[in-house]
Amino acid sequence: MTAPVTVTGPTTRSAVRAVGLGKRYGSRWALRDCTFDLPAGSVTALVGQNGAGKSTLLHLAVGLTEPTAGRVEILGSSARRQPRDVLPRLGFVAQDHALEPRFRVADMLEVGRRLNPRWDAALAREHLARLGIPLGQRVGGLSGGQRAQVALTMALAKRPEILVLDEPAAALDPLARRELLRMLMGAAADTGLTVLLSSHVISDLERVCDHLVILAAGEVRLTGPTDEVVAAHRLLSGPRTEPTAVARMHHVVSENHTDRQTTLLVRSTRHVYDSRWRVDEIGLEEIVLGYLSQTAPGKDVTE
């Protein structure tokens, strides 16, 4: 097995820590040897293709499933072994939102109030009023995006210290998505809320997330603060060639070839002495796509 790349180590109090975490279904590993550390107050994007293991990782983190190997802690405790320490401080929104369709929105809020000692009823009502979601409406009669908003509102009204969201933006229109991401960013800045969210919409994440975990085929391929990830990568463009010479000096993450040109995503900021190569900085979205398109994962560990 290959080692994932950690662009930097943890610097502050840990909010989510996974060590050698793995989950096997039958003979197949959905997630394997997953190790990372996310600081409190960070907003982390968990990205990966369909089936990469994102939901599996989030379900392990919030204690919905038992790991086959390793461990994961939220705010220093296991959600599975010490639920009383973790669950009151944790908000989780699953991909399917898990709302009761026969209940009215107001009934859902009442359930939230009874289950959560720190429930913020005013926040929930204001948030839903701003979105134009009527409290008297049955959940089953709401659109997919509105149901997602109700589920998010309930998670926020718990006043959690950490919010774990599985594809929160998937059902939302572009405006609602932007509003949601702004709100999460604001909450992280104002209250120190830690957010861990999975998403396919990488372009949105660049503006919002300060940490990144890239999963591919059940393994962590890259993890670290987004600014350090961006600073550690370059795009090299040059004549059509096999990148053997460049690869000796620069870690090649992914390569693309046309008839005349070769383009390399490299994890390196070293000088390129061969003047035929042009060196450009590269944005987070292109870096993520480079890792996701890798046929074989990177081999070094950059501390």
Ligand SMILES: Nc1ncnc2c1ncn2[C@@H]1O[C@H](COP(=O)(O)OP(=O)(O)OP(=O)(O)O)[C@@H](O)[C@H]1O
């Ligand atoms: N309960 C289960 N039983 C068997 N296999 C499972 C189970 N849950 C997930 N898997 C398998 O584990 C792998 C990872 O699934 P997971 O749902 O974590 O991926 P994902 O990255 O969240 O995908 P998506 O983006 O499509 O939601 C997949 O191959 C999936 O088929």
